[in-house]
Structure formats: C-alpha cells, structure tokens
Amino acid sequence: MAKALPGFEDFNRRVRPPFGSRLKQPAREPVLLTPSGRAEFSAAEPPDVPSADDGVLVLQTMRSHDQWNTAIYSDDDRYRGVKNLRTPILMNAEDTRARGIGESALVDIESTSEDGTRRRLRGYRALRYDLPRGSAAGYMPEMNVLIGAADYSAQSDQPLMKNVRVRVVPSAQG
Template identity: 45%
Template sequence: MARPGGFRLPNPVNSGVFPTPSGKAVFTRNDFVHLQAPPGHLVLQTLRSHDQWNTIPYADNDRYRGIRNGRGVVLVNPDDLADLGLNDRDLVDIVSVWTDGTERRAEGFRAVAYPAARGSAASYYPETNVLVPLDSVAEISNTPASKGVIVRLEPAGSK
C-alpha cells in the first residue's frame, strides 16, 4: 500500500515469518572470551561517534561522550591513566600488539580520562583502523576484530 513519503518494504521478521524448519525464530549465542591485556596494556575497542554513519564522520563532536572539537582521542579509565604514568589530556601514540611483531601506531591522540571499565580503552574509527591487523578477525564472520585490540599508550613522539 502506497503511503505519503514512501512505502514499506516486506520484513518477514516483523510479520512473524521465520524460514526455519519449525517456523519459529532460532536464537544462538557465542561463548564469551574475556581478553586479558598484559601489564601496561589495555584492550581497545573502536567505536562510532554521535555524528557518524558507518565510517563517515560528519562532525568533530560526540554528544554521547561529551567530546568536542576533535576525534583524535583515546578514552581511558582515570586509574589506568595513573597506572600508566599518564595524565588526562596527555598526547599519546596508541600502539597495537599482535603476534606478527609488526608495529601498528596511531600517532598524536589525546588521552581523555573517562569512566570506562578498568583495563579498557576506546577510540574512534576509522582513525584507529591502522591498529587492527588484517588477520585479526572474528572466527565465523571473518570481520575485523576491532572491538578487542591489545594496545599500549606511549607519550607522543617517543618512538
């Protein structure tokens, strides 16, 4: 049925139609694997900002997290920053650690004290895509493992 402003595409799930042997929805789950970063390291997740669609950011502000005028930030728990000898707003390089020994570095990020879980960090993509090794992928989907990258933070320019 046509409606002003467009039309609805068929969506079997909203209609309660499931192409399974039972005709019902089938739910699965994956086992949770807790990544443990070595001492002095963090588990980085890459994320989108508020004004971002897929890999295209439309603004340098992220109202979800209170970030303004820039995307080159890494959000870290304040206690982790202290443990790493860093302060809120220090300029750092993010260096990923992977089994191939290749150094992957995202330079010149502002460390931001943020109420994140201890041992974790977060930063925007695509700015931090350089940190994700091409062979670091999810087992079944083969998608980049950009939600669990082991990293260390170094003062900017210290390499």
C-alpha cells in the same frame, strides 16, 4: 519490477492510496523460519581478556555522534562530551593513573597484529571516561591503522574492531 521482485505484484495500483503500500519484510513478520518456529539463541565464547598486570588494554573502535559510516560531519561527539577532537582515546581513570598519564595528556598507542607487525598512532589525547578497567575506545576510521589484515574474528570473519589489544604510553611528543 512486478515481474522481477516478489511483493511488487500490481505495484502501480497499490502505491496510489495516500499513504502508499507496505512491502513484506520478513524481519517485521512474526514468523521465524527455525525448526521450532521460535527464536533460537546461541552464545559464543567470550574472547580471552588480557590480565591487567601485562599493561594491555582492549580497544574498541566506534563512531562519533556526527559520523555516518566513515563520513565525518564534525569533530564533536555529544554522546561522549568530546568537543573539536577526532583523536581521543577514552580510558578508565585508574588505567591512566597506572600509566602515569594525566587528563588530556598526549599518548602513543601501539598494537601488534596477528602477522607480527607493530602498528602505532602517536599524539592522541587520553580522556578519562567511565569504561571498565582494562578497556579503551576511540574513533574509526582514525584508529583503523591499529588493525592489521590478519586481525579478524575466526567466528565471523570480520575485522577485530572491538577487540584490539593495545599498549598506551605517555607520548614522546610531550
């Protein structure tokens, strides 16, 4: 390792003290490799927000408390007070009322991918949550089906997991 990786010179001797040694980590050092030598920020234009009148919500997918990446360790989410449920959609209370959706009612969720395909989830639980009007949230990977291969950010080339336009209606399942 000493021959191949910068920072590992004389490694075997340096790791012997009781607390080991510290490797250099550029993110931790107060040196910024920018033309000015200081932090430089830029702002991206925010995405278009749908009008509340057209019935579309902007859905973000997220992880629950007991989840690491896509490994799910329990169906509880103590961050948001959700117990024994992996299929909620968190919505603003006014948005649920405007759609005739009661608390904990079953709903169907539909998105339309940039490639024109319609994608659906059926029988999710609508939970009222303190979110801005016009937005919603739910867990990944369960909601990933709403995101098509064509749905990615032109700026970052990443899937639009925080900007999925959906329609939520009372479920046909009752």
